[in-house]
């Protein structure tokens with residue numbers, strides 16, 4: 001836009017909305033654009049549109065002064081973040097406990113973590129335009145499977161502790177044993193044990209904690225499974241084979257949490273009979289980030305692959321018979337299985353899994369082994385020094401961790417170490433524990449020895465690894481792990497993969513229910529600052545003062561915009577927020593003596609995670625019908641409430657509904673549930689349609705989760721990370737997730753209720769391994785709110801609702817818009833019904849989605865929440881030109897479908913069914929189609945100058961599921 005076009009004054013005319021620069025950068029449409037769009041939609045102003053769309057009964061109460069400060073610019077926001085960062089201290093961390101300092105190779109930091117081609121991508125549900133990240137994920141799966149010695153690994157878990165929980169649940173499903181007991185080795189990480197305790201209680205599993213090191217395997221109690229940490233939390237490396245055999249003997253499955261770096265030197269779990277291996281890939285180049293995000297992992301032996309939770313990438317073939325990657329066995333996923341789901345994982349940790357896999361690609365098997373040997377060597381040196389002293393090592397075998405008996409001196413030694421800048425884990429007054437990592441230097445070891453009053457002996461120190469547990473098998477044998485040694489090669493490999501994918505840096509991703517909005521560069525900037533990145537989750541409170549402030553501020557702002565009293569940022573995804581909220585409801589009912597309240601009402605239209613989370617919280621799901629307009633059927637709801645009144649625990653309702661409309665009866669609905677003694681859970685993943693206009697807590701919600709990776713700008717990362725804060729009314733606060741090791745006393749499991757004037761305590765069981773979940777990505781959402789201010793947030797909502805209604809109006813003559821609320825208006829997304837088109841022409845929703853790729857778009861959400869539909873969510877960040885380009889593409893596709901109807905070509909021979917078209921498909925061989933090459937790849941002329949070329953043709957999903965293969969294919973497959 002030239003100066004003339006803006007009417008002379010760049011700032012005056014250009015903004016017209018707010019005096020602050022960032023709001024205008026975040027919102028894609030200018031005031032002129034919005035005026036034009038309003039004319040199409042038939043409203044005078046954005047305000048009047050939103051007021052008309054959002055039911056009167058829920059409009060936010062005005063009056064109270066906002067606690068969200070007035071917005072500031074990008075430079076100022078970075079300066080505030082800098083001052084928060086300066087109040088954190090990135091000490092030399094020897095705390096271990098599953099978190100280790102690591103070196104993120106700069107080539108990976110710059111080209112993956114800081115590269116929008118990777119971090120703005122969506123979950124690879126459209127595999128033809130996701131081949132790059134799917135390849136990276138299959139590398140991750142291959143790496144995990146080979147290191148653990150098991151056959152199949154999934155594409156990431158949320159963290160180690162929740163992966164152990166999922167392992168326990170898997171063992172219960174797969175075991176034929178009738179016992180309700182699960183045995184847990186006492187020598188496991190404390191946070192993992194806390195997670196297991198809370199989650200087992202919710203689903204009626206009896207945990208039996210035993211010191212397995214001193215248990216005779218023959219005396220092992222009956223159980224459906226057993227969990228053991230390898231190496232153990234105290235550092236020792238034990239032969240687990242006899243235990244595994246003993247557990248198998250009575251039908252149990254064995255879950256081993258294994259350290260991937262240690263596995264480069266140690267016998268793999270699969271080699272001693274483990275059924276399931278879980279853990280974290282954090283120390284493969286992913287910063288600790290005060291707890292996350294990092295990719296957890298899970299691998300299973302043959303026969304259990306169909307039981308795996310989470311996503312599984314596999315190899316299939318495309319329409320030309322070429323190998324191509326896609327997500328396998330998607331029918332296992334909770335979206336489809338709902339209350340029959342066995343796991344609620346949806347958003348996982350893709351970006352971090354990509355980083356960890358690339359760390360293995362870059363270092364190769366020799367590099368990893370070298371790093372592990374160095375870590376072990378440092379540990380052995382200190383162990384040798386300790387052996388000559390009056391301090392006593394408690395573990396006679398070790399990889400990287402030593403537990404030391406210091407008879408009454410432990411506290412003094414730990415604080416002396418702290419003086420020297422080292423954080424050591426104090427076990428008790430007599431005992432401390434320390435772990436070395438990739439960043440440990442010889443000088444560090446000398447310094448630690450000095451603190452302990454020791455001198456390192458000269459010469460080689462004896463190994464702590466038992467001879468009979470040394471690894472003899474090979475790993476990472478695929479060429480991908482042995483090719484990209486140089487930085488040039490690595491950089492090009494990353495670019496090669498990124499080029500195959502369609503992310504927000506190419507164009508619009510109009511995915512309904514996913515809110516693919518801008519992830520601003522300024523918001524992302526602080527994530528990799530060492531004061532945020534290199535911080536251990538169990539660092540002392542004084543080391544994390546800046547973090548705790550940032551977290552407290554964000555919690556407060558989120559509480560205000562949702563109308564709740566308190567917020568926990570611990571849940572690592574929306575699904576985990578749901579679980580935390582439902583566990584809070586469970587805790588509340590139990591505390592009131594209402595142990596029978598276990599029924600959770602969930603409307604038919606709900607997101608699949610809702611039902612899955614309810615099951616994991618130990619509730620029974622009762623489905624409520626929806627009417628023909630997509631609203632909850634109030635009569636059916638009343639009937640279900642009445643039928644279950646004494647057992648009613650909760651209603652879980654999404655607002656605005658997953659159908660993209662504002663339900664007008666919402667207050668009647670929440671009242672009906674409350675009258676029967678139930679609690680109301682409002683799924684807040686769609687908050688982008690309400691922010692600034694209505695608050696869940698004011699229209700009957702007791703608890704909600706939000707998705708910071710949707711509404712609050714955390715990028716999707718190709719399928720994670722996410723943050724799913726849970727927000728609640730005061731009466732549920734005591735049951736919100738606490739953590740045994742939280743830095744703040746009022747965030748500890750079992751914390752005392754708050755005194756008057758203090759903030760509300762969260763005293764429930766944890767839902768994540770780390771006390772504050774994934775803090776290193778919280779600066780993103782913090783910066784968003786800080787730069788938008790409360791008015792800017794409302795403007796974003798307005799722009800998003802306007803964009804959705806504009807799309808609905810422009811497309812409704814071409815595709816029926818399935819649901820609309822009052823005045824024919826939709827919320828922030830709209831559902832296009834493609835079923836009439838299919839009935840008339842045979843053109844399917846798949847055909848349209850794949851054809852959009854030829855037009856340079858990512859498809860909208862397919863067949864959710866209604867089969868045969870597309871759900872479009874443009875968000876506020878797209879500008880009008882891009883929205884129009886999308887609308888025009890959809891209209892052009894409709895015209896192509898007309899040509900099927902008119903008989904120009906059969907649907908099987910149409911460009912719709914042939915989509916997407918690769919370059920190869922239009923240049924090779926004789927062209928025998930009824931449409932031209934030009935029509936195939938340049939259906940609109942603007943594509944000639946800027947074309948996204950999909951690397952593969954349409955992928956055969958069923959073939960891949962029949963021929964399940966989930967590791968890197970041999971190079972010859974691509975010949």
Ligand SMILES: *Cc1c(COP(=O)(O)O)cnc(C)c1O
Nearest residue numbers: 346347513573574575607685722
């Ligand atoms: C995205 C979404 C969820 C799940 O969130 P995840 O972070 O993927 O676990 C739940 N409910 C609704 C309505 C959603 O759109």
